[in-house]
Amino acid sequence: MVLIVDDLPENLLGLRKILELNGFKVDEAYSGEEALKKVLVTTYSLIILDVQMPGMDGFEVAEALAGFSKAKDIPVIFLSAVNTTKEFITRGYLSGGYDYITKPLDPDILLLKAKNLHKLSQQNLELKKTQAELEKEIEVRKEAERKKDEFLSIASHELKTPLTRAKGYVQLLKKFSTDPQKKEDSILCLQRTETQLEKLNLLVAGILDLSNIEAGKMQFKMAPFNCSDMIENILETFSNIYPEYTIIRSGELPQTLYADKDKIEQVVLDFLFNAAKYSQQSKEIYLNTTTGGNSFTVEVRDTGVGISAEKLPHLFQKYYRAEDSYNEFQGLGISLFICSVIIRHHKGTYGAKSVQNEGSSFYFTIPVAGNE
Numbered sequence: 001m002v003l004i005v006d007d008l009p010e011n012l013l014g015l016r017k018i019l020e021l022n023g024f025k026v027d028e029a030y031s032g033e034e035a036l037k038k039v040l041v042t043t044y045s046l047i048i049l050d051v052q053m054p055g056m057d058g059f060e061v062a063e064a065l066a067g068f069s070k071a072k073d074i075p076v077i078f079l080s081a082v083n084t085t086k087e088f089i090t091r092g093y094l095s096g097g098y099d100y101i102t103k104p105l106d107p108d109i110l111l112l113k114a115k116n117l118h119k120l121s122q123q124n125l126e127l128k129k130t131q132a133e134l135e136k137e138i139e140v141r142k143e144a145e146r147k148k149d150e151f152l153s154i155a156s157h158e159l160k161t162p163l164t165r166a167k168g169y170v171q172l173l174k175k176f177s178t179d180p181q182k183k184e185d186s187i188l189c190l191q192r193t194e195t196q197l198e199k200l201n202l203l204v205a206g207i208l209d210l211s212n213i214e215a216g217k218m219q220f221k222m223a224p225f226n227c228s229d230m231i232e233n234i235l236e237t238f239s240n241i242y243p244e245y246t247i248i249r250s251g252e253l254p255q256t257l258y259a260d261k262d263k264i265e266q267v268v269l270d271f272l273f274n275a276a277k278y279s280q281q282s283k284e285i286y287l288n289t290t291t292g293g294n295s296f297t298v299e300v301r302d303t304g305v306g307i308s309a310e311k312l313p314h315l316f317q318k319y320y321r322a323e324d325s326y327n328e329f330q331g332l333g334i335s336l337f338i339c340s341v342i343i344r345h346h347k348g349t350y351g352a353k354s355v356q357n358e359g360s361s362f363y364f365t366i367p368v369a370g371n372e
Contacts, residue, residue: 001025001042002114005035005061006050006079015048018107019114032056036064039071045121046114049097051080062095073124075117077101147319162196162203169193198241202273209338210318220260220345227253227296230261231289234268242276244283251289254296254368263342264366270335271300271362278360279304291368299363306356315352316340339364 002024004015012028019026027042029035032053039047047065051058058078065071081103098120099113173189176182212218235247257264268287275285279302286301307315314320321333343350348366 001027001044002046002048002118003027003029003035003038003042003044004048005029005032005053005058007031007053008050011050011079014105015110018105018110022111022115024114024118032058032061032064035061039065039068039074043070044074045125046075046077046118048077048079048114051078059091059095062097066095073121075099075121077113077117079103079105162200166193166196166200169196195241206334206338210334213338213341218341218345220263222258222260224256224258225261227255227257230257230265231268234265234272237265237269238272238276241273245276246284247272248284248286249288250286252291253289254291256368257296258369259346259366260342264346267339267342267364268298268300270339271298274335274362275300275302275304275360278302278306294368295365296368297363297365299361301359301361303359306358307352307354307360308356309354312352312354316350336362 002019004012004019004026005028006012006015007030009030012030016026016028027038027044029038032055035047035049036056049058049061056064058080062076062078065074065076075098078097078100079102080100098117101110101113169189169192173186173193176186176189209218231249231253235249238245238247272285272287279285282303284303286299288299288301290297290299316336316339318337319333320337340350343364343366346366348364350362350364352360352362354360
């Protein structure tokens with residue numbers, strides 16, 4: 001839109017007709033003060049400004065516009081009927097003007113200059129938009145790099161923990177091996193070493209999965225399999241790592257499920273591990289399965305500390321760690337993200353519900369027969 005400014009209505013009428021007949025949208029102001037007010041609330045691509053006006057003259061208006069962040073880049077054309085001296089032209093440019101036109105107006109010259117400056121203004125707007133988008137993209141990438149650096153720092157610590165513990169158990173086992181009376185202690189050390197190595201294996205597997213996802217190389221082996229067998233495998237694996245927890249089963253299972261068996265096992269196990277992490281006081285975790293039509297739903301519920309409402313929408317984002325406020329809880333912030341990728345690949349849905357100090361529930365639903 002073009003703003004035309006002149007204290008004489010007949011001048012405004014002539015300018016408006018010329019511009020509107022040639023496709024310009026036009027707004028008008030009868031004084032410099034009115035023009036400044038309009039610029040604050042409306043975006044213009046061009047301002048055509050009479051120099052000789054009572055109150056604020058055109059030069060003063062242009063100087064004021066230059067101080068507005070919103071208006072400083074709007075092209076200004078000065079109109080003058082009395083002065084085209086070098087001093088006049090110089091002051092016009094110094095005031096922030098882009099060009100000037102003398103009265104009486106030549107419509108062709110007016111349109112030529114108006115079109116050129118309007119085009120320049122539009123290009124500047126596009127340039128600013130592109131610049132803003134680039135700046136936003138830079139910030140997004142900086143945040144991604146920050147999260148990745150944080151992840152690598154956490155990962156190094158998380159990998160070191162089971163390694164250190166396993167090393168300690170091996171040292172104890174070496175010490176007990178020379179004492180026949182320490183057989184039971186040796187067996188216990190072996191079991192604990194196996195648990196720590198399994199935790200290490202899960203951590204490494206998670207990092208490899210993340211790498212494959214980012215490279216677009218995560219592979220899925222879709223095939224029909226016995227759902228009961230899958231659940232039994234899950235419970236056995238979980239009890240080996242968290243023997244102190246009890247899984248309370250409920251619901252029904254489809255006889256056969258068409259999916260990637262290993263990947264679905266991984267999702268259910270991650271939900272169970274997450275429940276164990278957040279329910280250290282209660283040693284009971286609830287696993288419910290339901291089936292209906294062509295859908296299979298798994299829900300894992302704990303009675304632990306819960307997760308605040310503002311964190312729930314972010315749980316399945318990459319590198320997000322809801323446990324930041326609970327220093328005793330550990331995690332890489334990638335397992336739920338990997339779960340979301342797996343479930344989406346199976347054309348399924350997923351989510352979480354939680355009430356602080358009451359517990360959390362993580363669930364997913366996938367088609368029983370797949371999408372062959």
